[in-house]
Amino acid sequence: MANLKIKLVKSLNGRHDKHIATAKSLGLRKIGSETVQPDNPQTRGKVAQIGYLIEVTEE
Numbered sequence: 001m002a003n004l005k006i007k008l009v010k011s012l013n014g015r016h017d018k019h020i021a022t023a024k025s026l027g028l029r030k031i032g033s034e035t036v037q038p039d040n041p042q043t044r045g046k047v048a049q050i051g052y053l054i055e056v057t058e059e
Contacts, residue, residue: 002039003059008032010053019050028054 008028012020026046027035036059037043047056 003036004039004043004047005034005036005057005059006047007034007055007057008053009055012053015053019053022046022050023053 006026006028008023008031011031012023023029026037026043027033039058047054
């Protein structure tokens with residue numbers, strides 16, 4: 001199964017509460033933190049919401 005490697009590259013300070021909650025649900029806490037998530041519609045939706053804060057690579 002395919003996975004997505006997600007890295008937080010911009011700060012969460014001053015962002016919408018929903019976007020902060022989405023980042024935390026993906027396991028992203030600090031700038032530079034990375035997580036590997038399964039490539040499914042739920043993860044793709046989260047990535048689409050906070051795409052301006054993260055970098056995504058497919059594994």
